[in-house]
Amino acid sequence: MRKTILKHFFAVGLFTVVLLIWAAPVVAAGLTESEIQDLVFIREEEKLARDVYDALRLYWGSRVFSNIELSEQTHMDAIKGLLDRYGIPDPAEGRGYGEFANTELQDLYDTLVARGSRSLVEAYRVGILIEETDIRDLQEAMDRSVHVDIKTVYGNLLRGSQNHLKAFSSHLGAQGILIE
Ligand SMILES: [Fe+2]
Structure with missing residues (x-):
């Protein structure tokens, strides 16, 4: 017994x-499960922006890509800071440029680099598409988050993306292309 x-x-x-x-x-x-998922996703989404601009910078030598690439690195670092603070494993750990844990982002990277290498106009359009997507995803993640520190970082990244969008739009405009 x-x-x-x-x-x-x-x-x-x-x-x-x-x-x-x-x-x-x-x-x-x-954190909530959705906050964790959003941080993991956005860490790689910012990496996608940095890595695509890095590839397009090498392809076209346009300064707008190198400037914004540096800014995307700071966005990646800001999310890494949150991952570390909350003890969440980093999906970008050990992954080089153009390598992603998320298979959808991997496919998107390959597609966007191929598209952006067709012409400089297409490269600027890729920049616009990335920034518009980032803005939407950051706004949604911000709405889902209940933590002030996370919301603040998302807000900073959002303002960065809005500036990047303006920069790509004006470069596209300078090519004589009207933005829809
Ligand atoms: Fe950006």
Whole structure:
């Protein structure tokens, strides 16, 4: 009888330890599941912007790409800071330029670099598409987040993206292209 009780306590104890270890990152983070998913996604979405502009900078030598690439690096760093603060693994860890954990972003990177290499006009259009997508995704993630520090970072990135959008739009305009 006593052995059975001990076994029972041992089993419950083991179960509790396993549960605590499993739940630890979420408990430590104190974030909702959607906040975690958004941070992981946006970390790679900012990487996609940086990496596409890096490829297009090498292709066209246009300064707008190198300037905005530097800004995207600061966006990536800002999200990395949040991942570290909340103990969330970094999806970009160990991945070089043009390499993504998220397969949709991998496909998008390949598509956008191919499109942007067709002409300088297409390259600027790719920039506009990336920034418009970032603005939409950041606004949605901001609405879903309940943490002020996360919302503040998203807000800063959003303003950056709005500036990038203006820059690409004016470069496209300078090519004599009307923006729809
Ligand atoms: Fe951007």
